[in-house]
Amino acid sequence: MRSTSFIAGAAAAVLCCALFGPAPAAYAAPTEMQTLASTLHDSQFSERVERLLKQNRPAQAVELADIGIARNPRNAQLQFMRSIGLERLGRTEEAAKGLRSLIAAYPEIPEPYNNLAVIEAGFGNLEEAVRLLNQALAINPEFATARKNLGDVFLALSIESYEQAAPVLTGNDALQTRLKTLKRLVEKR
Template structure:
């Protein structure tokens, strides 16, 4: 596997945090769940926003014991797991959400960001395509798709450059790397 640019992986992780923060602050999933918002959801979201991910995870776990099919609680739990660095647990939680509620774009998006950070770009692209199928107006998924496609373009240009060192390939590669470099 070719080495992907760490700065773009960091940008994807930042995109995930930005997407999660927007969802947490709004404390909703796909608009349809906004009406189902409860005090518990708001408390967990507030704990996450305050940086108390462990408390949020404990609260979400307790609340899910009472209402295990609550997608908003499941999503909050996944975000708490992610904030605690429990990437595998967060990915499992998000995968379960995509299976149970495929119409919700946010879990697809966040799972895609995790996969992209792991260098699993093809899978990330497919997950983002599903997020955009669920919600074509989801700006974060569009941004994340652009990041993944840029990483894929760099990967392909690196392969082309290794196979045949051509000036135009090298120039394209340098231009893309400059584009994704942190500013």
């Protein structure tokens, strides 16, 4: 009798799995950001992600931005803030890729050019940074942050040029003075 009930129970389990699929291994509780997202209207995601970035919580900002982008894939502001969060997490290649996609989809927005320029400058691609900053300024000539960043890149290019010339022009005191002055300026930032 016992073996019959075991066989019947096993058959019922097989039938249940066939009808409903396997039982989940474990129920995963929603994350803090998933819970928050369930309370937000699509229009509220950008403000909340920005708040998380200001609170120095980039991982949560990226998670919430991902949920918001899944709900509204054309939200350029969320895509931009997501890339800021990725950059703060040290995921600069991923941030750069997101900014390139944003530029391709919305070439009229200057901020992604500026942020991508900063990343490119960090990679040592100073000429590409100049090109991107000039594009941002062509879109918005009053974009003060892009203008400041362009000055920083020109400073870095100047230092690079002086450093390349210094070994050849060892007796040029003016060049040595300019190089030292520029390096002091950069150190004070």
